[in-house]
Amino acid sequence: MGRLVEGKWETGWGSPSKGGKFERATAPFRDQISSAKDSPHPPEGGRYHLYVSYACPWAHRTLLTRALRGLEDTISVTAVSPLMGEGGWEFSAEDPDPVFGAKYLREVYLNVSPEMTGRVTVPVLFDKKTRTIVNNESREVMRILDTEFEAFAKNPVSLAPTELRNRIDEVLTAIYEPINNGVYRAGFATKQEAYDKAVLELFHALDTWEGVLAKQRFLTGNSLTECDLALFTTLLRFDLVYYGHFKCNVRRIADYPNLYGFLRDIYQRPEVKSVCRLDQIKTHYYWSQDNVNPTRIVPKGPAVDLDSPHDRARFG
Numbered sequence: 001m002g003r004l005v006e007g008k009w010e011t012g013w014g015s016p017s018k019g020g021k022f023e024r025a026t027a028p029f030r031d032q033i034s035s036a037k038d039s040p041h042p043p044e045g046g047r048y049h050l051y052v053s054y055a056c057p058w059a060h061r062t063l064l065t066r067a068l069r070g071l072e073d074t075i076s077v078t079a080v081s082p083l084m085g086e087g088g089w090e091f092s093a094e095d096p097d098p099v100f101g102a103k104y105l106r107e108v109y110l111n112v113s114p115e116m117t118g119r120v121t122v123p124v125l126f127d128k129k130t131r132t133i134v135n136n137e138s139r140e141v142m143r144i145l146d147t148e149f150e151a152f153a154k155n156p157v158s159l160a161p162t163e164l165r166n167r168i169d170e171v172l173t174a175i176y177e178p179i180n181n182g183v184y185r186a187g188f189a190t191k192q193e194a195y196d197k198a199v200l201e202l203f204h205a206l207d208t209w210e211g212v213l214a215k216q217r218f219l220t221g222n223s224l225t226e227c228d229l230a231l232f233t234t235l236l237r238f239d240l241v242y243y244g245h246f247k248c249n250v251r252r253i254a255d256y257p258n259l260y261g262f263l264r265d266i267y268q269r270p271e272v273k274s275v276c277r278l279d280q281i282k283t284h285y286y287w288s289q290d291n292v293n294p295t296r297i298v299p300k301g302p303a304v305d306l307d308s309p310h311d312r313a314r315f316g
């Protein structure tokens with residue numbers, strides 16, 4: 001683990017902010033892909049590359065969007081190794097970096113921005129033609145993949161249809177702080193008060209959405225959208241990792257009938273399952289985050305059963 005400071009790699013976890021709170025840095029690359037005239041990044045098949053980790057919930061959102069829209073032939077992907085050590089995200093021999101032949105992901109960032117200061121994160125949406133990073137904020141990358149590659153998408157069903165877009169944006173924002181980032185705020189807290197607050201807000205939000213999902217199949221109604229993917233990637237990691245490693249152990253997702261059904265409903269779709277690597281998720285968190293787990297021992301359990309039948313089809 002480490003970060004870039006004026007183009008140099010510095011190792012270590014950095015110190016949490018005052019009050020032992022975890023604060024997530026803002027992603028620095030925020031361009032768009034667009035077919036507007038003079039756009040530096042027009043949509044084009046084969047031109048863009050996604051750097052991801054199967055372990056990372058943020059990167060996973062973008063992989064899911066690519067898989068569900070059928071953009072595999074349009075946007076290429078490289079997944080880094082789940083073992084993120086002192087050097088940060090590292091490429092593996094099985095899935096090498098096709099653009100720069102880099103050993104570490106930070107080299108990709110440094111090629112684009114040699115003096116960069118900041119974190120080297122996944123996902124990264126990369127433009128192979130201009131050799132620049134278009135965007136490294138997962139919420140925006142999801143939207144770009146869904147809306148700007150319409151002409152290439154094998155599945156015509158949008159995950160952010162115009163008529164639902166405002167509601168999708170509201171829900172994405174509503175679940176971000178207490179749930180998606182909430183598990184990290186709990187797990188990376190270094191003071192009791194910071195942890196207590198994060199866990200309280202997390203379970204309050206889970207209880208609320210459990211109620212919503214008792215009445216409808218997905219978060220905005222009865223069709224699958226981006227915000228369902230955003231909740232899904234956190235729920236998928238919950239009983240497996242966050243419950244133990246991040247001390248989010250008030251309840252399991254398996255204890256919530258509707259959240260658990262929702263999780264299995266999405267997981268059991270073949271496009272989704274094809275980009276879920278539960279082994280990499282567990283190994284990554286327990287091995288890489290040695291600030292939380294200094295021995296790096298990866299636990300044997302728990303057994304999670306995501307293939308069991310669910311009752312979500314009751315909503316049609």
Ligand SMILES: N[C@@H](CCC(=O)N[C@@H](CS)C(=O)NCC(=O)O)C(=O)O
Nearest residue numbers: 056057058119120121122136137138
């Ligand atoms: N805001 C970013 C956050 C991405 C992020 O934090 N990714 C983590 C992996 S789960 C990462 O790459 N961490 C490496 C680091 O912070 O050094 C997004 O949603 O795209």
